[in-house]
Every structure is written in structure tokens, then in C-alpha cells.
Amino acid sequence: MRRKLVEQFTEEKMAMMDAVIEEYRKIPGALLIILEKVQDVARYLPIELQRYIAWKLGIPASRVYGVATFYSYFSLVPRGRKVIKVCSGTACYVKRAEEIKERLKQKLGVAEGEVSADGEFSIEEVRCLGACGLAPVVVVGEETFGLIDPENVEEMLERVSS
Ligand code: FES
Incomplete structure (x- = not known):
């Protein structure tokens, strides 16, 4: 074994x-x-x-x-070194969270639940993160990003990549 x-x-x-x-x-x-x-x-x-x-x-x-x-903290499938959690709660959903997720997937070339080729990122959809006032919300590792404009997804990725 x-x-x-x-x-x-x-x-x-x-x-x-x-x-x-x-x-x-x-x-x-x-x-x-x-x-x-x-x-x-x-x-x-x-x-x-x-x-x-x-x-x-x-x-x-x-x-x-x-x-x-x-516990949702545990994963049975491989994860990247940095897990990108995109909130799919109602407040985030109506503020284009789905579009943010699609842009992230496109930019990183990964599907949900997959790991990027360099092993750095994986994307997960999560339920309300409890920060609805900041919708749409994305959490990368320990860092929380709120009020994200889907057009600025690249900027967020650059920040978490450095
Ligand atoms: S719905 Fe996204 S933080 Fe609550």
C-alpha cells in the first residue's frame, strides 16, 4: 500500500x-x-x-x-498550491460571480476541480462566504477579494501569483 x-x-x-x-x-x-x-x-x-x-x-x-x-476543508481530488474559491451565493451570483469563474477558468486553462499545468491553481465554487456586502467575493488562499469586476480578474491573478 x-x-x-x-x-x-x-x-x-x-x-x-x-x-x-x-x-x-x-x-x-x-x-x-x-x-x-x-x-x-x-x-x-x-x-x-x-x-x-x-x-x-x-x-x-x-x-x-x-x-x-x-468537512468541506478536505478535498478528495487534487488541488493547486493556491485554491481559488469563487462564491456562488445569491449576492455574488447576481453580481456576475459566474462570469468571474469563467474568466478564471479561461485564463488558467483549467476546468473546475482541475489543477493548472504548473500545479499552482485550482478553482472551486463555494457557498456564501459570509461577506455578501463585498459581493462578488473570491478567496485565494488566505486572501479575500471583494467587489471584483470580472474585467479585473487578470489583475487579481497577478497579485496572487507574485
Ligand atoms: S453570497 Fe457571496 S459572500 Fe455571501
Whole structure:
């Protein structure tokens, strides 16, 4: 199981993930933090990796899957180093959020849920981000962009690329 994961993630990254699991395995209720830290390394939690974590922790894989699919923070598909979250809530939708998303997809040459060729970006549609007064809203990593004009999407990308 591990050998296959090494092919996918490299030995270095697997060693980092093993260290995380080892560090937290004996702490009750640490599954959430383990998944968080493993995802920081792998950038997503594919089923094979979930099975590996479950095996290392001696718990059912269904428990890991349950947590990984319950929280939107976790992704079962690959993500870019920077995740672009485009709000699709009503306030953002009526202020052309869909157009912003389409421009981003075009500019980066990716479909939703895909990763750009350089591994840098992926685009996700999310529900209301709780900043409707700033609609339309886009979040890139830790940075929030509000009142975006679809014509200025390139400017935003330049800013987050530097
Ligand atoms: S609808 Fe987009 S932040 Fe609320």
C-alpha cells in the first residue's frame, strides 16, 4: 500500500505524513488534525491515502472517509498550491460571480476541480462566504477579494501569483 503511495507522492512526502500520523496517533480525537496535516503535505486526501491512514491508526477506513467527506476543508481530488474559491451565493451570483469563474477558468486553462499545468491553481465554487456586502467575493488562499469586476480578474491573478 505504501509503495503505491510513494510513487504518487514521493518518499519524502510519505515520510512527512508518517511522522504526522506517528506524532498524533495516540492522542484521542486527533483524526481531524491528522487529516488536516496530511492534506497540507499531499494537498488532497485520495481514497488510497485515507485507507493508509486508517491502517496506520488501526481504525476503519469508513471512519476516515466520514471525516474527510464531512468537512468541506478536505478535498478528495487534487488541488493547486493556491485554491481559488469563487462564491456562488445569491449576492455574488447576481453580481456576475459566474462570469468571474469563467474568466478564471479561461485564463488558467483549467476546468473546475482541475489543477493548472504548473500545479499552482485550482478553482472551486463555494457557498456564501459570509461577506455578501463585498459581493462578488473570491478567496485565494488566505486572501479575500471583494467587489471584483470580472474585467479585473487578470489583475487579481497577478497579485496572487507574485
Ligand atoms: S453570497 Fe457571496 S459572500 Fe455571501
